[in-house]
Amino acid sequence: MIRLENVTKQFGVVKAVDQVNLHITPGEFLVLIGPSGCGKTTTMKMINRLIDPSAGRILIKGKDISAEDPIQLRRQIGYAIQEIGLLPHMTIADNIALVPRLLKWPKKKQRQRVEELLEMVGLDAATFMHKYPRQLSGGQRQRVGVARALAVDPPIMLMDEPFGALDPITREQMQDEFIKLQEQVKKTIVFVTHDMDEALKFADRVAIMNHGKIIQCDSPEMILRRPANKFVRDFVGSDHTLKQLSLIKVKEAMITDIDTLHPDNTIAQAKELFKRGSSNIVVVAKTGEAIGYINREDLNKTPEDRFVSEITVNSISTVASDKTLKDALTVMLKNDAGYIAVSDENRKPVGLITSSRLRQIVSEPRLNSREEQ
Ligand SMILES: Nc1ncnc2c1ncn2[C@@H]1O[C@H](COP(=O)(O)OP(=O)(O)OP(=O)(O)O)[C@@H](O)[C@H]1O
Numbered sequence: 110m111i112r113l114e115n116v117t118k119q120f121g122v123v124k125a126v127d128q129v130n131l132h133i134t135p136g137e138f139l140v141l142i143g144p145s146g147c148g149k150t151t152t153m154k155m156i157n158r159l160i161d162p163s164a165g166r167i168l169i170k171g172k173d174i175s176a177e178d179p180i181q182l183r184r185q186i187g188y189a190i191q192e193i194g195l196l197p198h199m200t201i202a203d204n205i206a207l208v209p210r211l212l213k214w215p216k217k218k219q220r221q222r223v224e225e226l227l228e229m230v231g232l233d234a235a236t237f238m239h240k241y242p243r244q245l246s247g248g249q250r251q252r253v254g255v256a257r258a259l260a261v262d263p264p265i266m267l268m269d270e271p272f273g274a275l276d277p278i279t280r281e282q283m284q285d286e287f288i289k290l291q292e293q294v295k296k297t298i299v300f301v302t303h304d305m306d307e308a309l310k311f312a313d314r315v316a317i318m319n320h321g322k323i324i325q326c327d328s329p330e331m332i333l334r335r336p337a338n339k340f341v342r343d344f345v346g347s348d349h350t351l352k353q354l355s356l357i358k359v360k361e362a363m364i365t366d367i368d369t370l371h372p373d374n375t376i377a378q379a380k381e382l383f384k385r386g387s388s389n390i391v392v393v394a395k396t397g398e399a400i401g402y403i404n405r406e407d408l409n410k411t412p413e414d415r416f417v418s419e420i421t422v423n424s425i426s427t428v429a430s431d432k433t434l435k436d437a438l439t440v441m442l443k444n445d446a447g448y449i450a451v452s453d454e455n456r457k458p459v460g461l462i463t464s465s466r467l468r469q470i471v472s473e474p475r476l477n478s479r480e481e482q
């Protein structure tokens with residue numbers, strides 16, 4: 110979809126981008142990351158010809174973009190920039206419809222698209238359409254920035270720290286919503302950030318830059334497990350084990366062979382389940398939600414005619430199956446629990462994460478960097 114071949118950009122004596130080669134496939138989510146001034150924005154701006162390379166070439170769908178009309182080119186490339194860049198004297202609706210208006214879409218179609226996009230980024234169209242950027246919070250403005258970039262449904266999106274200005278909580282909400290959005294719209298995305306956690310969350314591949322060069326371009330897992338050199342390892346940070354947990358979905362790691370009982374089942378019935386080979390029993394309420402967990406040891410200490418409710422290690426927490434292991438661990442630590450139930454979208458238990466399962470996952474040794482081998 111996008112191919113950079115030996116691309117260099119020189120500003121006077123500064124090589125902002127130095128011999129970059131990159132091949133981004135259709136539907137791929139590529140994250141560019143690196144320290145301030147390493148050339149991320151410059152790389153991105155060359156893709157939509159806001160900047161032309163000093164050497165090398167860039168192809169989009171196989172065509173050299175230096176031969177293309179920049180305006181025409183930008184119509185197939187949505188661009189959300191670092192400072193949001195909404196025009197202060199225009200309403201939110203006019204800001205979003207900027208490109209559709211240039212393309213002379215009929216008024217009605219423009220309006221429909223604005224409404225659709227506002228809903229898509231989680232803003233109520235009627236409330237926000239006629240407001241001005243200064244009347245919105247930073248987070249709301251960034252949503253509008255994303256909506257505007259999506260306006261003409263471009264196959265390619267360039268996003269330069271689109272969530273940079275947000276507080277950590279809003280940022281995480283926006284990230285989660287954006288992941289859902291991307292699942293629906295499936296664009297080819299080049300996304301700039303300097304936040305490694307954000308990179309690992311989104312990326313199919315992460316390209317780590319330093320001094321204008323790409324140091325390593327790999328899947329998040331490979332970046333964590335096999336950093337190309339000391340720079341990458343230092344950049345990833347020492348908490349790579351935790352970061353690894355943030356890459357694994359609960360549903361991929363959970364223990365799925367669980368049995369369930371109700372609080373008014375008897376101890377005898379629980380014992381029977383264990384005897385038949387069950388190793389994990391989750392206690393569920395009549396509504397189907399997980400409410401507790403049974404320990405095998407407790408079971409043997411209790412008379413058979415008593416009830417499950419009496420030995421239930423109460424208040425098991427639950428985590429949704431599409432969350433990450435890091436989310437699961439956070440809840441476990443908060444509740445000082447060695448296990449957590451995993452629920453599906455109907456809040457029914459579908460699995461279990463235990464501390465020993467987590468240990469097993471992180472104990473796989475990390476590979477040394479290539480340099481050290
Ligand atoms: N128009 C310009 N003229 C001269 N130098 C420039 C210009 N634009 C960028 N540079 C220089 O090129 C280098 C790369 O800049 P760029 O904006 O691409 O960095 P970045 O990785 O996006 O940084 P940040 O994380 O701070 O946004 C920097 O040293 C910068 O000072």
Ligand SMILES: [Mg+2]
Nearest residue numbers: 149150151191
């Ligand atoms: Mg930048």
